[in-house]
Amino acid sequence: MRKVGIIGVGQSVFGVRGDVTLQELAWEAINEALNDAGLTRKDIEISVVGSVGTREYELLPAVPINEYSGLSEKGPLRVEAACATGSAALAVAYNMVASGFVDIALAVGIEKMNEVDSATSLAVGGRSGNYLWEYHFYGTTFPAYYALYATAHIAKYGTTEEQLALVRVKNQKYAARNPKAQFQFEVTVEDVLKSRPVAWPLKLYDCSAITDGAAAAVLASEDAVRKLKIDTPVWIEAIGYASDTANITRRENYVGLKATRLAAQMAYKKAGIEPKDVEVAEVHDCFTIAEIMAYEDLGFVEKGLGGKFIEEGQSDIGGKVAVNLSGGLLGKGHPLGATGLAMIYELTKQLREERGRDRQAPLKRYIGLAHNIGGTGHYGYVTILRR
């Protein structure tokens, strides 16, 4: 397998993007990524389009997206792994370059979730477990699935609703400084606690929103990186992947995600690093409880101590690992197919030290980690980057 570098990244502004079509939105990310790499569309050998594509009017989005961006002869393929779709697209593009199938590949992730109303969007999300045995009978929703984890985590480890709220407070602090975030303002613990219940114990501000957005990355082999004279390539050190049961009743417990644990173990082993080596991380905070569990399942802190970890500021700049300096899914928004690649976008900027002083992680080892979960722990991807 060949070494693979990230040589260009792009991200659209996240939010409600009723001003553009899917193709126009994808172009914003693709164009920025190509310019960032110093390439043109002609240099791309293949494009991998990550899209869950269950809320848009365009049901098979890869081809229209490629056509609009002038890539129609570049053999697109479409990848889906629920909310981990962006990471899955990266993994496919990575393997195409690593294997020698191509030298330069483009990974694009996109979702337009606001083309339908919120109730429809909730109904689509609620079907992401096993429809017949869950949604059909009991009207599960995405927040409800994670709320089942929150209830169990609170009961077993004494995690508090205030600790959950602190995750949102931290992530909004950085979203307020991110001009591409959906929610560019700060919140207090009180704001979170007083927000309306969505799926108890999770309240509105414990939940990521319904977002439109796109993100993209250009990947190149080590030879291509040299030939193109790229100054600051960010290397993909390892990609770990895992999965778990469709039915939530068949999970081993409700206090952590096995898919995170297994994907992380695989990634750490492949990269030859330990959790404590990670300096900057983008983790899958689709809900506040998800970030708490991620600290534990990624090995940043012992199981059950995730609440204490945020309370002590260990996941902030100046702590053990700076987590979600993009604002996370909570603050930046969570357009499903784009999320994994938006994590790569943020980490690439962080590892190149291109962020302003107000949200740049201090780096010594230059190791970043992206943690992207699909569904309610159905898919897990952990990607380790190093500059």
Next chain:
Amino acid sequence: MAEKKTSRKTVKMEGPAIDSVPIVYRHKIPIGRVIKYFDGLREGRIYATRCKNCGAVYYPPQIDCPYCGSSDVEWIELPREGVLETFTKVYARPQGYEDFEPYIIAIARVGGVRVMGWLMNVKDERCVRVGDEVVLGTTYIDKHNKYIITMQLKNKQC
């Protein structure tokens, strides 16, 4: 103490738009191989399957055993009592459930498996505890013309 910020910038860009030609999905779900489960719900019983060859138990039920490759399974009735492992009360309801009052989705350990159901007759979800004992049954839901599994707290009122 910093002054509280009053500007709450949220990205919301709208423009001219048209409506798509609507599409309605109404799927047919084959239940022929698990019809016993659906019959059971009507009779107030909850069934799982057990592989006759290797003994693996499946809930939700399935007819093919991926562990040993056999498709020779038997139906077993689950006990009517269990222990709450977790629960949530759904306030933001999805399409198709808008007409229901907020409902509690619970997962209980029942025998050797876990079962999802609606926890009924609870006024205050904050008084329900993981570990509470529950009694299981089934209830007809008129609005959807379906039977579902319902649970009641065994030894307490909330």
